Amino acid sequence: MATKYISYYPNTLEGQALLDNFVRTRRILRYRDNDRIVEHIKRGMPLYEVESLEKRGVNEKHNLMMHGECLSTCAYLKEQGIEVDLVYIDPPFASGADYAKKIYIRRNPLVQKVMKEAEQNLDNEEMKEFEEKMYGDIWDKERYLNWMYENLMAIKSVMSENASIYVHLDYHIGHYVKILMDEIFGEENFRNEIVWKRSTAHNDSTGFANLHDNIFYYSKSSNLYFETPMVPYSEEYISNYYNKQDEDGRKYLDRDLSAKGLKGSGYSYTWKGKEGYWRCPITTMERLEKEGRIYYTSNGTPRYKQYLDEMEGVPAQDLWVDIFAVNSQAEERVDYATQKPEALLERIIKASSNEGMLVADFFGGSGVTAAVAHKLNRRFIHGDVNINSLQTARDRLVNAGAEFEIKEVKDGVRLFRNPVQTMDKLRDNLIPGLTANAKLDSQYWAGSIMDSKYGMMPVYLPNLLDGSKRVLDKSEMMNIIHKALPDLPDEVKRVIIYYVDVEEINELRQFIEAENQQTLIEFELRDLKQVLDEVVMEDEAEWDLQEAKDPLGLSMGWKLQLKSFHSDRVAKKVHDFNEKGVLQTNKKRASGKSANFSKIKLSDEGLETIEWASVDCVNAEKNAPWHSDMEVKIEKMGTVTINGKKTQDYWDASIASDDKPLRLKIRNICGDETIFVL
16 A cells, blocks of 8 residues: 655645646546546555665666656655656557567576577467567557556656656557647647657558657756757768768868858958959968868869768758667667667657756666666666566666666555456456356456355456556545446345555445445455465576685685576466467368477476576575676577676576675566575
8 A cells, every 4th residue: 555645746835826737627638537537636646665676786876777657656756856857758559459578498508409499489470379478558548548647747746847758659549648748748848749750661451551650749848958969961862962072082062152142241352363252251261272171163163162071960850760660680679579779769868868867767668768878878767567677678777787776666566477467367367266257347347256145246356457547546436336336237245346555445445335325235345466466486496506615725706506497387388388389280280281380398407497597695685685796697599698798608507606695586588586595
């Protein structure tokens, strides 16, 4: 439960009136249920306890990685007095798409054999089951807009007065969010709609091919930081205009030195037999001649040489066609589904921030914003609810030599890997007795549980895709009572309401009793965190830890040798993948088609299911912040990255360290991390 709620509004002096410029009496954009968000805004942002998970380096710049919702992250920042100078967010697009991470079996370090068959199968487009769903971009328009409204309000509350925000969307919902931003930031603070051409031409049988995203750029006030970025000239422009070159190969454009037709005064004199009205005095002309910067036409007219290598380019416009999406061969690729190119963020960060300023991305994804901010000597905050985002960004920042601290907001996000996967698991097997029920409105009820005393009990599950549903409040309960209960079958006597968090549970029970006067239906409130907590299973590992000593008995360091590693969840993923492959192969053969399928076979040791491993030589307590003294990441093709430095070596299942390791952390290929006290 939240420790308290932090106001979105700025603090006011005693006796000073608070202008209602955040939540207006009448919203500009009207849609179903948008009045409900007013109650959330009045309540404030939920502030939760925050736990430090890992500290990387001294971190003098106070760089942060936050595992939590945008709303609760902003509440923490505001409570700490942290103000952000630039925000870039690439939130879900309300496109209806699922985004998944492909899982690759690593090289078995004990047998030194690359499992090519597994990698080929995992790339097969028909084999979708062996993936880790990261999140689902599945919303209805109204809920999405309410969610975005509250997030944008929270973000604005932590922006400095000269800050800017860039919101990256596409055609699905961008035009609606533009109106929300007009309302929240003010139409007068709209700066640009940037159109980014993200892909090359392709055909669309039902209309014009969609090739671009939209980026809405706003400032918090008229006192903003902005420096126009320069874009290199295109090859076509260079060939058309910089089509002359000196003997040394320097390309140049020749410009007029005549002052005819110009406003203002010029200079009249004769230059090398040419009487004219010139742009510069004769002393300047003499200097240009001495520097070799004058080009003479066939009739002897002098013109100024403007060299290509001295030009920065042209000022960037609002149509960006020179930045390309991250392709499969790109060096910066980190295999994250929604990864954006570094060049895109580099242009935005350079334009709207200076060195030392704080850049934040509350839907951080692959970590591109933080990585580019670090490269450009800015401070950064990376936030996301998805554990795979935190892991991908963390490894990326380690490779870049960044220092940072990882904090976890205790808002319930750690209890599930991602919303899509958890919602599926809850409906399938996590809640005993829960089954689908066609009699119930699926908008409100996930199914029902049969009970000997009460009969059919409908079950409400919060939509974990919708951040506003994490807190079960009076507004949501009012919706359940007055919209969901009336449609229930007459035999229903009791309903079960699961929640991730509540404002105040005793007040909520009193509210239910007062509002639910029209039915005899009882309410049972259950904490969803307890359900999820009971099914969290840690992986198992065996190892051997030895100290090496020289002939004099002095320590030469420590070596931890992993002997085995087993993950039930990875094993189930592999089993499901194999079952699916066999089923599809049999179907093809039954229809007369040729088909071959090679099952993935895990070794008895299971070491090929490890993605990353690290030892901590500082902290001995299991729940203390992690201190990575030595770490290895096993890349997709089997080579290892050691302490952020890529190598061409293959892992031998060991980790060497100067000091004695006190703890071991292992991340499996599905992204689960387990800490072992040595």
